[in-house]
Amino acid sequence: MTTDRRVLVHPDKESLAGSVAARFITKMIDILDEFEEANVVLTGGTMGEKVLEAIRTSPASHTIDWSRITFWWGDERFVARDDADRNELQARRALLDHVPVDESKVHAYPAAGEGVDLDEAARMYARELAEAAPEGKEYPRFNIMFLGVGPDGHIASLFPGHxxxxxxxxxxxxxxxxxxxxxxRLSLTLPVIQSADRIWMVLAGADKASAIGLALAGASVDEVPVAGAQGRKRTVFFVDQEAAAEVPAALIAPSY
Known part of the structure; x- marks a missing residue:
């Protein structure tokens, strides 16, 4: 597993979202130059939605061939499909309903009230992952995985001590x-998260500072799950000034 973890600090939430959006567009163009198809894992939450909105409104968004990207989610709330809490709904509202994606490549989790219980919903999504995986694998190669981080250090729906x-x-x-x-809820497990080429975590606010600081200081994954969020190629914390309060200066990257 790579130990290349970088922290990029931005002045505020707006510049943070704009910067991540610009990097996503640039990186996705590079990935689609190298691979025929790309797999991207989305997250929910305030900053997750802000980033997707910034991607949508970027003048460069049209430079991406959206039809070649397959979308997944790191986790989902097991609620009705039209529930405002649902990560899928947030992503569609912010981006997916506004760009020419191939709808067959948008892999949302099953929703509550559609005839399956929570256990079967998990098995169904696992089967979707396996069907899209290379031979002999259980899930696809994820080129970019977005993750949110809770004040308690949780990632996806993997919570401390659970x-x-x-x-x-x-x-x-x-x-x-x-x-x-x-x-x-439904969630990818830690091995799947750690299989991603690139993990991008977007965090804002003083309530996230402790979790980042503990993760970078080597806290146990059981106590601070974000400590286990490391991608195969690169792991980047995109943060605002408040969230960076407890990050050692030596770990803050001047550029990326």
Whole structure:
């Protein structure tokens, strides 16, 4: 596993979202020059949505061949498909409904109220991942994986001290009794997260500072799950000034 983790600090949320959007567009063009298809994992939350909005409104967004990108989610709230809490709905509203994606390549998690329970929903998404995977693999090669990070250090829906963070024998796990509502969720497991080429975490606000500081200081994954978020090629924390408060100066990259 790579140890190349970088922290890029931005003055505020708006410049943070704009910078990540610009980097995404540039990197995606490079990836699609190298590969016929790309796999991108999306996240929810305020900053996740802001980044997607910034990608949509960028004058350069049209330079991406959106039809060659397959979209996945790191986790999802097990709520109705039209529930405002649903990460899929946020992503569609911010970006996917406004660019020429191939709808068959948008892999949303099953939703509540559609005839499957939480366990079957997890198995269904695991099957989708396996069907899109190279031969002999359980999930695709993820070129970029966006992750949010909670004030408690959780990533996707893998929470500190919960059993799901320790599960390694499946790609998707049902989550019950989430400490953050709604209680029922679906999440990729840590091995799947760690398989991504690039993990990009976008964080803003003083309440995230402790989690980042602990992760970079070597905290245990069980106590601070974000400590385990390391991509195969690169791991980048895109943060605003407030979230960077406890990051050692030596780890802050002047450029990327």
């Amino acid at each position: 059993d799901e963070i320790r599960i390694t024998d499946t790609s998707v796990v049902p989550v019950r009794n989430s400490p953050k509502p709604p209680p029922e």
